[in-house]
């Protein structure tokens with residue numbers, strides 16, 4: 001299954017397009033001739049990404065500033081796309097964040113904001129943009145989860161559970177949409193060099209732990225593998241051999257064995273220990 005053909009009345013909507021993976025998704029989609037809609041909170045960053053894409057590809061992106069943790073703000077995304085005269089034929093639910101540290105030391109507001117962004121927004125945007133795809137018998141949805149989706153993760157409990165939601169939800173959505181002409185894929189990256197680690201509160205040293213070094217895949221490669229998997233009809237894409245092994249281990253190793261190991265190794269569980 002190929003990606004939907006570019007067309008004047010269609011757009012590829014990428015959330016979290018102001019940094020990291022989202023910039024590469026949007027740039028790669030525009031380079032393939034797709035009109036792109038960029039969504040995130042930081043308007044200055046989105047405008048700069050839009051300008052870079054216009055200069056590189058000749059495509060002028062639609063910039064939509066929205067806080068995806070907020071129901072009303074999310075609802076306005078669809079209104080702004082509709083008033084641009086396009087419908088969303090490709091949806092990349094990429095925006096996301098993590099907290100770090102034990103639940104016993106967590107900030108309730110930060111936990112809820114993460115779950116609203118990582119979980120609620122994914123379901124909200126799929127629910128909003130899938131119907132026109134089905135009606136037009138073409139569409140593609142790439143939901144970004146993580147290798148953290150394959151097992152619980154002490155030290156990032158809410159994040160791993162959120163990504164497990166994305167993985168489960170996307171498998172079910174894929175099954176529901178089978179035969180409709182709409183492609184559905186979950187992308188599960190391992191560690192990638194973006195603003196994610198700092199935003200999650202990890203120190204430079206924690207982000208670059210020796211044990212993780214061999215798992216890193218470049219952001220360009222993660223996004224191009226994700227889009228290729230979507231175009232190729234794959235259910236799940238896990239970039240990098242080490243990350244495939246890690247995801248398989250998370251799924252296959254009994255939790256009574258795995259969780260004590262993860263808890264003892266997770267840097268956020270060692271802080272203040």
Ligand SMILES: NC(=O)c1ccc[n+]([C@@H]2O[C@H](COP(=O)([O-])OP(=O)(O)OC[C@H]3O[C@@H](n4cnc5c(N)ncnc54)[C@H](OP(=O)(O)O)[C@@H]3O)[C@@H](O)[C@H]2O)c1
Pocket residue numbers: 015016017018019020021022039040041042043045066067068069070094095096097098117144145146147188189190191192193194195196197199
């Ligand atoms: N980097 C990794 O190691 C890694 C590993 C596995 C999975 N992932 C997943 O990959 C996805 C992209 O992350 P990244 O690595 O590219 O991180 P990033 O550089 O921190 O980018 C995160 C993006 O999400 C947006 N975002 C965060 N909260 C938002 C909100 N409330 N409303 C709207 N947009 C919001 C940010 O934009 P604004 O701040 O401008 O709103 C930013 O554009 C995430 O879903 C993440 O969970 C990342």
